[in-house]
Amino acid sequence: MLIEDQHSVEFRAEIRAFLDVAPSEEILEAGRKTTSVFAPFKETMAWHKILFRQGWVAPTWPLEYGGTGWTVEQRYIFAEECNRRGVPPLLPQNLQMVGPAVLGFGTQEQKEEFLPGMLSGEDFWCQGYSEPGAGSDLAALKCRADSDGDDYILNGSKTWTTYGHHANKMFALVRTSSAGKPQAGITFLLLDMNFPGIEVRPIVGLDGCPEQCEVFFSDVRVPKRNRIGEENKGWNVAKYVLEFERGGSSFGAWLVPALEKLRARSSLALDDSGRSVADDVHIQRRLTELEIDVRAVEHTEKRVNANLKHGENPGPMASLLKIISSEVMQKFSELQLDIVGLDALPLQTAALAVGSDIAGFGEESDMLVMPYYLNTRAASIYAGSNEVQRSLLAKAILAS
Amino acid sequence: MQYQYNEEQSQFKDMLRKFVQDKYGYDCHLALCKSEQGYSEEHWQQFAELGLLGLPFSENVGGLGVDSGFLMAIAEEFGRGLVLEPYIATVVLAGGLLAKADNSDLSNVLLPKLVAGDLKLCLAWEERASRGNPLDVNATATRSHIGDNLLINGEKCVVLGASSADKLIVTAVAEDGGLNAYLIDCDAVGLHVQAQTLADGQRAGQIRFCNVEISADAALFSDGKAAATLQETLHEALLVMAADGLGAMDQLLALSLDYCKTRQQFGVPIATFQTLQHRLSDMMIACEKTRSLLWAAFQVQGSSEFGERVAMLKAQIGSAGRYVGQQAVQLHGGIGMTEELSVGAYFKRLTVLDLLCGNRDYQLNYLAQRQTQLTVDAA
Structure with a gap:
């Protein structure tokens, strides 16, 4: 490895000094006991909140929305030090998935409404993309959102929703039109998991633990102001986010x-x-x-x-x-x-x-x-x- | 050269398949995995009634005295049906060694009970450091102060069937430095069994022996034959375990073919995609190569080549089982990662099988060293 310049050495020392004292025993235990890309929920969100208070929770976000302003090298140093200390990796849904969608496509009003909770960890967002019939072929999704005045009415189901049973919010791709190419009738929606008509069923994985969930919607009312981007243009939002995810x-x-x-x-x-x-x-x-x-x-x-x-x-x-x-x-x-x-x-x-x-x-x-x-x-x-x-x-x- | 089950074995195998299909739905497998005991005593008694528990043993202890082809047939169907009863542990491993013991006083008393379903045994041979080599033993059998009694000390790992066994056979090094095997009651003083549930639901145990006192006539062997007999028994067990693995692999291929033909994505069955077609072909190739090596080993049972062919078979089942298991999960996608389909259960069964009784790395080293030795001997 190359010898780091003075700035990097100082930066690394600052990160290390913080990591030495900030995580609790439980958080470190959760870090050790992580056997999936998704670390144990409770302790990981506690760590998310600590990083938020430190101002370091979202290194990839723009500075004005709570980012750190770090260079690419500094972000890598931060990741290296976090791994060395053994803290759990943050759950990607808030910061790497729905966050970039709202940052990239949301209105000013939506940014003000949704970004603070994502950043602070007060909210946990789960992903509603895949369906039983739409896996690799995501554009085949069928979960329907019918227009009704200022609302959409949602019917259908989602699956492989990681930590759906812990989430209070969901970002979802839904079908608003069946005209044209399948990609053309998809809309990106934000919803509350406590909206009436939502049911969550955890799925037990190969290791015996529930990590994924199925989510069922029956006549769930979602306000149209929760739509990110234009109606029927949700695919573009999702593609943008997927590339971020990757x-x-x-x-x-x-x-x-x-x-x-x-x-x-x-x-x-x-x-x-x-x-x-x-x-x-x-x-x-x-x-x-x-x-x-x-x-x-x-x-x-x-x-x-x-x-x-x-x-x-x-x-x-x-x-x-x-x-x-x-x-x-x-x-x-x-x-x-x-x-x-x-x-x-x-x-x-x-x-x-x-x-x-x-x-x-x-x-x-x-x-x-x-x-x-x-x-x-x-x-x-x-x-x-x-x-x-x-x-x-x-x-x-x-x-x- | 026999490369398939003969008529008698085939009939027996068909009967077994029907029995397993009737008794073991996937729901039943899951329920047994989660039960305290980990298997069904009722099934065990049915095994006894069907004569399965006496297959390899001689008629004078109530057995049928048939060849290993029948054991392979059972294991293949047990693998295909995800059967959890400790059959290999009791009948093939512990029973197999006991049947070959010099100490016929023990075998003549115990084997009839085993055949009748009244006695379960396990064979405690693997140790942390042995990494698959049955002759690499740290456990000891030393003289006690009382008469001819012996004291057993040591620790054995992942002993299959330990939590359900009434008695166990443990391998240990005697004071003269020779290996022997000893029969011990599972409730003996100083013997600590910690029950384990393996990743595939099978039950096993970690066993610690702290000055476990046994009488000298608990020894299975008297004339230094223990090491060779233990190896022979393990080779036979590996043949049977490989058949179990092959049953699981065949079933995974069948499930994957069905799924790819019916699962629609992008408006067509996913079997339409060439990359998945090639994957299915490679899975089939892995199954067929394994089947060939299974029969190749079966043919030379009892000869000096048996050990080598069994090692090749175990190395093959290690890599082929891993490949077929992983790809079956991949082809099923998300649903293959859950407990809701049996695919994951087969994948886990093959994962465990690879690590038991000497994994692929061990078998490759064993074969390489054997080859080197042959070259040296020839020179």
Whole structure:
């Protein structure tokens, strides 16, 4: 690594000094026990609020709306230090998904109404995009919003709504017209989860925990002033946000220290004789191969971020980043499983709940390995499957 | 050369498939996963009535004395049906070793009970440091102060069926440095079993032995044959476990084919997309390569080549099972990530299978070292 300039050194020291004292024990426990891209809800939102009070919650937002004014390098340093300290990653819905939509397409009035709660963490927004019949083919969505005076009346359902059971707000794509291309009749709406007629059903995942939800709407009234952008133009808003979701990433900041920890884990003595998994040359080679992949992701992210002017989105490179970062995380999760071996086999959901007093088997970090492996399979499915991303990428390079 | 089930085995397999389909819906699997015991005692008694528990054992202990093809047939159907009863733990692992023991006083008393469904056993051999090698044992059997009694000390990991077993067989190093196996009651003083639920719902246990005192006649072997017999038993068990994995892989391919043909996106079934067609072809290829290596191992059972072929099979099921499991989840998308479909349950079963009894890395090292040794011997 290059020697950092004086400004970066000072900046890093400032971040580190804050991180040393700011997170509570519970927040750090939640950080340790994160086995999905979505960290434990309660403690993560508590951390969100602490960062808000510090003014550091939304480094990617414009300064006038609560951003930090940091450079791209400073944002990466912040992400690196957060990962080093082990605080939970913030939930992306408020800051990376609905926030950019309101910032990019909202009226002044909407910005004033909705942005403060997103930023402070008083509100938690969930995403209502996918439907049972609209996954990879998101534009096929059917959830209907019929015009009725100053309101829309919403009927239908949404699925894969992460933490829908914790949310008080939702941003949703709904169908306002069936004329023309499927993309042409979609509208972007903001709603309250306590509007009458909304029902939420949590879905249990492979690790035994509810993370995703199905959400049902029957005659739910949503005021038209909650519409972001024009009617039937919601697809543009969603596309803009999806590219935000895919770009500006800092997986490298997570992967680099995680790989260090995995190397340390592989060198732990297995018994009194002192031998370890790392004695196996094959394991050493696999770790080295993984490191090359990790460094390639880290520097691709940094390169894309560095060349991006403020407010620009990364275009087809966003698809590339989504593919390589999800696949390196999956590769990491597999090697971790192979290194930890038998100790990873018992699935210990109860012991892994934050604040649990149930003693599990073995080291806490070993207990996380299996749920992490299982959950990380979703990385090539969510936010546009890797098959869809490869098609987008192919379309872009063939067209040029 | 036998590359498929013979007529008798096929009939038996068809009967088993029907039995499993009748008894084990996916709902039943989920309910058993969440139950305290983790399996159904009623099913176990039905296994006894159908003669499943006595298949590999000789007729003088009430068994049927049939070949491993029948055990493979059972395991394939159990894998396809996500069966959770500790069949491999009791019959193939512990029962298999007991049946080969020198100590016929023990086997003649215990095996009839096992066959009748009145006794469950488990085999405690894996240790944290052994990483799949059954001969790499830290547990010890030392002389106690009382007569010929022995004291067992050590720790065993992820012992399949430990939480339901009445008795266990533990491998330990005797004072002369030789490996032996010992039969112990699960309620013996100084024996601590911590029940575990594995990621696929199977039950196992972490077992600690602190000066567990046993009499000398609890030893299974008397003339140093324990190591070779233990390895042989594990090789047979791996053959059967691979058949279980193959049943799960075949079912995942069938489920994925069905899903891709019916799931519509972009106005067409997703099976229309070439990238998914190729994925399905690769999954099929993975299943067929595994099936070939399964039969290749079956053919040489009892010969000196068996260990090598079983290691190849286990390495193959490790990578192929992982690939088929991961891709089945991917092809199903979000719904494949949930408990609502059985896809995830098969994926987890294959994940656990890879890590048990020596994962792919272990088998590759074993094969490489064996090859090096052969080269050295030849020179």
